[in-house]
Amino acid sequence: MVSWMTKSDDAILELLDESNLTIPPMAIAFNIENVSRPTVDRRLPKLEKAGLVKRYDDPRGYTKITDRGRAYLSGEIEAGDLESIE
16 A cells, blocks of 8 residues: 555545446445445545546536556556656
8 A cells, every 4th residue: 555545535536436436425335234324435536636536516516437547456556657756
């Protein structure tokens, strides 16, 4: 895992990958045990900055995993490639 990432980040990415849906933060938090809505709200901008998710303005906050996010989950992206994001 990359130093700036948390366990919640992996859980968010895994949910988005497994569902293959574009969903709002409330639904993300609802479907991940022990991850609150405020945590999701804090983590999504960092994941977006890293190119791991795409967030939409309309409808507001809806999020989907990107190809880069899928590559991270499958181990195709090295931690060093994401380290400088924060």
